[in-house]
Amino acid sequence: MITALGAAEFKLLLRNRTAASLAFGMPLLLGGYFALAFGDEGWSTAVALQLLSTLGFTVYVTTTTSLASRRQDHYLKRLRTGAASDAVVLTGVLLPPLLLAPAQAALLLGVSLAAGAPLPARPDLLALAVVGGAAACCAAGVATSGVTSTAELAQITTGPFFLALLGGGIWSLGSTDARTLLAPGGGVAELVEVAWGGPGDPGLAALSLLGWTAVGGALAVRLFRWDART
Amino acid sequence: MRNPVIDVTGLRCRYGDFEAVRGVDLEVAQGELFALLGTNGAGKTTVLEALEGLRAPSGGRVRVLGVDPHRERSAIRARTGVVLQESGFPADLTVGEMARLWRRGDHGPELERLDLAHRRDVRIKQLSGGERRRLDLLLAVLGRPELLFLDEPTTGLDPESRQRTWEVVRGLLAEGTTVLLTTHYLEEAESLAHRLAILHEGVVAVSGALVDVLAAQPARISFDMPGRHDVASLPMLTGDVVHAPSGRVDVRTRDLQEDLGALLAWARRDGLVLGRLRAHQASLEDVFHAARTGREVVAA
Numbered sequence: 001m002i003t004a005l006g007a008a009e010f011k012l013l014l015r016n017r018t019a020a021s022l023a024f025g026m027p028l029l030l031g032g033y034f035a036l037a038f039g040d041e042g043w044s045t046a047v048a049l050q051l052l053s054t055l056g057f058t059v060y061v062t063t064t065t066s067l068a069s070r071r072q073d074h075y076l077k078r079l080r081t082g083a084a085s086d087a088v089v090l091t092g093v094l095l096p097p098l099l100l101a102p103a104q105a106a107l108l109l110g111v112s113l114a115a116g117a118p119l120p121a122r123p124d125l126l127a128l129a130v131v132g133g134a135a136a137c138c139a140a141g142v143a144t145s146g147v148t149s150t151a152e153l154a155q156i157t158t159g160p161f162f163l164a165l166l167g168g169g170i171w172s173l174g175s176t177d178a179r180t181l182l183a184p185g186g187g188v189a190e191l192v193e194v195a196w197g198g199p200g201d202p203g204l205a206a207l208s209l210l211g212w213t214a215v216g217g218a219l220a221v222r223l224f225r226w227d228a229r230t
Numbered sequence: 231m232r233n234p235v236i237d238v239t240g241l242r243c244r245y246g247d248f249e250a251v252r253g254v255d256l257e258v259a260q261g262e263l264f265a266l267l268g269t270n271g272a273g274k275t276t277v278l279e280a281l282e283g284l285r286a287p288s289g290g291r292v293r294v295l296g297v298d299p300h301r302e303r304s305a306i307r308a309r310t311g312v313v314l315q316e317s318g319f320p321a322d323l324t325v326g327e328m329a330r331l332w333r334r335g336d337h338g339p340e341l342e343r344l345d346l347a348h349r350r351d352v353r354i355k356q357l358s359g360g361e362r363r364r365l366d367l368l369l370a371v372l373g374r375p376e377l378l379f380l381d382e383p384t385t386g387l388d389p390e391s392r393q394r395t396w397e398v399v400r401g402l403l404a405e406g407t408t409v410l411l412t413t414h415y416l417e418e419a420e421s422l423a424h425r426l427a428i429l430h431e432g433v434v435a436v437s438g439a440l441v442d443v444l445a446a447q448p449a450r451i452s453f454d455m456p457g458r459h460d461v462a463s464l465p466m467l468t469g470d471v472v473h474a475p476s477g478r479v480d481v482r483t484r485d486l487q488e489d490l491g492a493l494l495a496w497a498r499r500d501g502l503v504l505g506r507l508r509a510h511q512a513s514l515e516d517v518f519h520a521a522r523t524g525r526e527v528v529a530a
Contacts, residue, residue, distance in 0.1 A: 077316075079318075081284070
């Protein structure tokens with residue numbers, strides 16, 4: 001059932017030009033730009049920015065927009081009357097962003113490697129940045145959808161977290177100040193930097209991602225609504 | 231009632247400070263069609279959502295197919311079919327994709343039965359209102375549910391589509407399916423329902439078997455009073471007589487045959503014409519109107 005729901009979501013995403021361009025085109029365009037613009041300054045900066053924009057657009061914005069739009073269409077309510085459990089419905093609807101993010105991250109990494117980036121010294125930390133960042137962004141997206149009554153409104157409601165994600169990441173790059181880990185993007189950027197042999201504490205960075213996932217999850221439980229009527 | 235399929239006592243539901251449902255009791259037996267009627271905002275959909283397990287009640291006890299539908303939704307989901315008031319279709323999927331998503335398989339015969347086979351590859355956003363509603367019904371009955379919830383299934387349908395829906399519902403009833411229906415079309419309830427309840431402002435104003443509910447309401451006779459006559463010149467009648475300034479006389483009676491006979495005999499004897507004469511047993515519309523205005527509320 002999860003795969004059937006996920007496949008339907010992929011179709012819907014592909015058939016909606018705005019959502020598809022945000023989820024597919026935007027991260028790839030920005031990623032390519034980051035590789036060209038920051039490659040010389042240090043590949044970890046370029047990769048961190050690529051990953052943050054992928055997480056921001058593909059996971060966070062797409063999660064928020066999909067859930068708001070499916071709720072607005074009463075599709076979520078309909079799915080709850082069917083054979084699938086709540087967890088299956090939610091996972092199925094969120095399958096596209098959760099699968100697209102690692103695929104895009106891998107694709108962009110391939111672009112960077114082809115453009116001359118060295119292989120990361122600690123690929124495990126890079127993987128942790130992708131998975132942890134996706135979890136934090138997905139939880140934040142579910143929570144944000146709770147205060148987003150229409151898909152159009154998502155353009156506004158996703159602003160603060162998206163900026164904090166990208167801003168926190170940029171703040172953290174090249175900084176050894178542990179306070180940068182308090183921002184949502186800080187942990188992702190620091191893990192990427194350490195993966196390429198840069199300075200930083202991967203344990204604290206992972207803890208930061210865990211914390212943001214927990215906060216997002218707790219807010220999601222409080223704010224998420226299945227039905228527009230309640 | 232032994233082992234009712236739906237058993238509700240003292241159901242209450244609130245939206246913040248507003249209590250939409252204020253103590254509703256319902257019992258629905260296996261194999262019957264129970265109609266839940268009421269004006270917009272009477273609480274019909276909220277009651278249905280509580281029964282479907284989509285909403286936690288703020289008070290009372292709800293049992294559907296023997297379990298608490300909200301706490302044990304997984305236990306009843308596969309045994310129930312639901313037609314929601316808002317279809318909740320993603321606009322960009324096709325009819326066939328939606329049916330396959332809902333339940334694996336080809337579904338050709340079902341699509342045929344609801345006259346949707348030729349629309350299989352059409353996106354849902356291109357369907358007419360009636361086609362959407364038929365797709366709704368199709369999905370709800372795909373799994374051969376034991377209990378079917380229909381929230382205004384025929385709203386916006388043309389007469390032919392409505393007939394088709396009724397045929398499908400009658401077929402399911404014949405197979406033993408229990409149906410809970412809400413509708414604004416009273417003739418629909420009169421034609422399909424075994425028993426019914428009329429909700430008004432979150433409480434049950436009237437409930438019972440259709441025949442009992444109708445029998446509890448007085449019948450009506452109305453006519454234009456012949457010139458130069460008034461109420462005093464009418465024969466003795468068992469019912470209550472109201473003579474409106476327009477000249478129209480309205481008699482509400484428990485003994486339609488007796489009073490109508492007396493009126494006709496009086497008119498024949500004096501050579502009078504009772505203009506626009508009408509006589510009828512209470513219709514569901516009369517019951518509904520009485521429940522809404524709080525007049526002659528009965529619990530049969």
